Amino acid sequence: MPALDPLDLYRIADELTDEERMIRESVARFVDSKAMPLIAECFDEGRFPSELVPEIAELGLLGSSLDGYGCAGLNSVSYGLICQELERCDSGLRSFVSVQSSLCMYPIHAFGSEAQKEQWLPRMASGEVIGCFGLTEPHGGSDPANMKTHAKKDGDDWILNGAKMWITNGSIAQIAIVWARTDDGIQGFIVETDSDGFEARDVKAKMSLRASITSELYFDNVRVPDANRLPNVKGLKGPLSCLTQARYGITWGPIGAAQACLAEALRYAEDRELFRRPLSANQAVQLRLADMARRITGAQLMSLRLGRLKDAGEMHPTQVSLAKWNNVRMALDIARECRDLLGGSGITLEYVPIRHMLNLESVITYEGTETIHQLVVGRELTGHNAF
Structure with a gap:
């Protein structure tokens, strides 16, 4: 039998449509050719890579799941794959697109007047307005x-x-x-x-x-x-519905971060020789790598199912909370494990785990802390609000 992709053991790619695969590959090429070469330096300098915004917009990644007004009108799984590939580079890059798309363009599209939509959405989709x-x-x-x-x-x-x-x-x-x-x-x-x-x-x-x-x-x-003023919503329903959109994208993003860390750890473990054999031949190392692959696979299946439910109009906010909690915790744990496997090299920006690890400390906090999402699931299970 052919060897499996270490980053896709359950062949999730086979479950994607041709369009979804094309979108993922297109964003992956952009990330590898344009974003990866400069992201470590940007992180080190504390600088947002604003020079990438025009190409991000040209690829149709801003407001990609919205219809009309210059937006691409892609399905939810495609938007998730965009988030996954961007965060494979850096959480900050995915955050930029997530905020622009889910937290800013979405409320105008969902709750704004026709005049507001026409005034702002085309210019936001083109990156002219942030x-x-x-x-x-x-x-x-x-x-x-x-x-x-x-x-x-x-x-x-x-x-x-x-x-x-x-x-x-x-x-x-x-x-x-x-x-x-x-x-x-x-x-x-x-x-x-x-x-x-x-x-x-x-x-x-x-x-x-x-x-x-x-x-x-x-x-x-x-x-x-x-x-x-956004005329078509009042109360917390407005901002909370925006957060649900953003959290959905976040369930996908950390998968990319975890894949980047695992790929780095696999390369390092094969190249690094200790006690006359590669690190990857060590049982303890293989157990840790296998556990990472297991957790990534579970997160991939969860987000894909969530995306299909969202596209069918059947996604429940509690399902988003479960996936955000599970997938960000998965990615943060894997980033920490990979940082450790790399030894002293793991603390440098020459390798990706420390950067992803530090970023994910924010991702696990924003858009609802881990505890908040645990309590959302707990409320669904018991019927009692423990906030």
């Missing part, structure tokens, strides 16, 4: 209902005050999708970042997601026209 998503606040991220940012009606405008924290793309964005408390419940606003009273400050000295921009947003009597 967005950021303002939900998390400095006093705590796991309880969005305890929101302090507020907007007060003033004639035909709204006056926005407050602050948001841990905002990807904040200082390079032309618009921010900001969720604020109003007298009529929580509502979403498209805030143009050149507005008076708006300020974005980058978070410095990060040890994770260094090739990504993370910002704090401040609103000091920012005047927002009512025409920039």
Whole structure:
């Protein structure tokens, strides 16, 4: 029988359509030829590789699962594969596309007026306009209902005050999708970042997601026209539905990170000779590598099934929580194992595991911490809300 692909033991690729395979291969070529050669340097310098944005847009990766308005209209599995290949390079690259697509373009597409869609979505799909998503606040991220940012009606405008924290793309964005408390419940606003009273400050000295921009947003009597309010949603349903879209992509992304780490560990274990034999001939090493392949395979099957459910309109948010919890934990554990297998070499950026390991410490925290997703599953199983 032919040998199996070490990164795809269950031949998940056979379950993809021709279009899905073509999309995955196209993004993989971009990652290998354009992103991989510079990502370690960007991580080291704490710099987002903005020079990649035009080609990311040209490939149709921004808002790829949305229909119309210059978007590609791909299915959910294709979007997941895009996230997987981008995060095989770096979580920061996938985060950029995830925020632009799922947290900024999606709410405009789902809850915006026709005028808002026509004004913003084509330019966001082309990369001309970058967005950021303002939900998390400095006093705590796991309880969005305890929101302090507020907007007060003033004639035909709204006056926005407050602050948001841990905002990807904040200082390079032309618009921010900001969720604020109003007298009529929580509502979403498209805030143009050149507005008076708006300020974005980058978070410095990060040890994770260094090739990504993370910002704090401040609103000091920012005047927002009512025409920039998202008219078709009120309450937490709006931001939480955006998070479900983003979390779905995150279930796929860490698979790519884990595959990159396992591939590196396999190469290293074969090339590294200890006690007159390759490291890969050691039983303890093989057990660890086999366990990594087992966990990656389980995550691949979970995300593929989730994508098929999403495309059928049958995906439940709890299923997303289960996959986000499982797959990010899988990838973080594998990155740590691979870092250890590489010995002293594992702490350098010449090899990928330490970078993925540090990035995944953020991925396991954002878009709902591991504990939050465990409690979501627990609530589904028992019927009791333990938050």
